[in-house]
Amino acid sequence: MTVSIIGPTGSGKSWLACALAQQACRRGHSALYLRVPRLAEELRILHGKGGFAAWLANLARTEVLVLDDWALAPLEPASRADLLEVIDDRAGTAARATILTTQLPVEHWHAWLGDPTMADAILDRLLAKEHRLSLRGDSLRRAAGSAQPNDKGGPEQTQ
Secondary structure, X not given: OEEEEEOOOOOOHHHHHHHHXXXXXXXXXXXXXXXXXXXXXXXXXXXXXXXXXXXXXXXXXXXXXXEEOOOOOOOOHHHXXXXXXXXXXXXXXXXXXXXXXXXXXXXXXXXXXXXXXXXXXXXXXXXXXXXXXXXXXOOHXXXXXXXXXXXXXXXXXXX
């Protein structure tokens, strides 16, 4: 199963994804949070050290995987192939959930992935059992930044 959380910057996508993962942990499930832009670099390092296969096997056992900032930056061909391996290991197993957070609407994911054949394979696995949440609104960071603590420790609105 895939949960796609789509919305503008600051709309609470990462917060919601982490809240879902935390709830899964409270119910005794394993969870892991990864940012997709950093994941590509980590995978290159694992390939170089020879630990990719063991890491991939461990990741396949993780019950809830949060992939934050999906489609934020372009993917290199090697990263695309690695991403297919990660997604393929999780696809079709009811006991594994993947949570994606992204600003990019789903209809643009194929173009982001680049290679049409790889994109078809990845998206077929991700979207087969997808639940989509669309968030709207202004950045919560800006709203939080407008509150100033008062001397009693509570928020105080500024004009």
